[in-house]
Amino acid sequence: xxxxxxxxxxxxxxxxxxxxxxxxxxxxxxxxxxxxxxxxxxxxxxxxxxxxxxxxxxxxxxxxxxxxxxxxxxxxxxxxxxxxxxxxxxxxxxxxxxxxxxxxxxxxxxxxxxxxxxxxxxxxxxxxxxxxxxxxxxxxxxxxxxxxxxxxxxxxxxxxxxxxxxxxxxxxxxxxxxxxxxxxxxxxxxxxxxx
Numbered sequence: 031x032x033x034x035x036x037x038x039x040x041x042x043x044x045x046x047x048x049x050x051x052x053x054x055x056x057x058x059x060x061x062x063x064x065x066x067x068x069x070x071x072x073x074x075x076x077x078x079x080x081x082x083x084x085x086x087x088x089x090x091x092x093x094x095x096x097x098x099x100x101x102x103x104x105x106x107x108x109x110x111x112x113x114x115x116x117x118x119x120x121x122x123x124x125x126x127x128x129x130x131x132x133x134x135x136x137x138x139x140x141x142x143x144x145x146x147x148x149x150x151x152x153x154x155x156x157x158x159x160x161x162x163x164x165x166x167x168x169x170x171x172x173x174x175x176x177x178x179x180x181x182x183x184x185x186x187x188x189x190x191x192x193x194x195x196x197x198x199x200x201x202x203x204x205x206x207x208x209x210x211x212x213x214x215x216x217x218x219x220x221x222x223x224x225x
Contacts, residue, residue: 031216031217031219031220031223033073033074033075033097033098034098035096035097035098035099036074036076036079036095036096036097036098036103037095037096038079038093038094038095039094039095039096039102040093040094041091041092041093041094042091042092042093042094043090043091043092043125045128045129045132048092048094048129048133049094049096049102051133051134051135052135053096053100053101053102053135054101054102054135054137054223055094055101055102055103055104055133055135055136055137056101056102056103056104056136056137056138056139056140056219056222056223057103057104057105057106057129057130057136057138057139057140057165058070058103058104058105058106058139058140058142059106059109059126059139059140059141059142059156059160060108060109060141060142060143060153060156060172061108061109061142061143061144061150061152061153062108062109063108063144064108064142064143064144064172065142065144065172065173065206066105066108066142066172067105068172068206068207069142069170069172069204069206070095070103070105071206072204072206072209072212073103073215073216073219074095074097074103079095090107091107092104092105092106092107092125092126092129093105100223101223104129104136106126106129106139107125107126109123109126109152109156126159127159130159130160130163130165131163136165137222137223137225138165138167138168138222139160139163139165139166140168140169140170141153141156141157141160141166141168141169141170141193142169142170142171142172143169143170143171143172143189143193144171144172144173145171145172145173145174145176145177145182145185145186145189145203146173146176146177146185148188148189148192149189149192149193153192153193154192154193154194157169157193157194166199167196167198167199167200168199168200168202168218168222169189169193169195169199169200169201169202170201170202170203170204170211170215171185171186171189171201171202171203171204172204172205172206173205174203174204174205174208174210174211175205175207175208175210176205182203186201186203189201200218202214202215202218
């Protein structure tokens with residue numbers, strides 16, 4: 031799949047702000063500092079489509095990007111950042127759950143975890159949510175350039191075990207910096223969209 035065009039189509043905090051359901055959507059979810067914006071920029075081959083922030087927890091909206099006028103990538107708000115007030119983080123939970131439970135054209139949510147650490151309780155909770163809605167099955171392990179190849183295999187095994195992944199579920203190690211795993215991820219997105 032070659033992405034030639036990518037634009038921010040809508041920014042939403044409420045369901046009424048979502049764009050129409052005419053196009054398939056693949057959403058991305060992860061902790062606030064997992065490198066989601068960098069990954070989205072890698073996918074669309076643009077440096078600044080999704081804003082990369084020095085301070086985690088900046089995405090407080092659901093951002094809809096229209097890709098090649100054919101499908102959407104949806105950037106869900108990051109979770110688990112300690113400095114965000116409890117009321118804001120509860121609103122995020124409601125915002126994400128409304129999106130996951132009501133969006134008919136959502137075909138998959140790709141969950142991001144940091145390959146250097148075992149998934150957190152919030153990562154586990156998020157994956158349980160995804161299982162509940164039948165949107166689980168693909169995990170991207172970010173920051174793959176930060177560890178050795180041996181560590182990578184060991185850490186992927188820890189991620190699979192901690193999240194309770196099935197043998198058919200995929201963990202794709204990716205480095206936005208070195209483009210490691212880019213082709214694997216793009217092939218998986220293409221497979222989803224064709225499926």
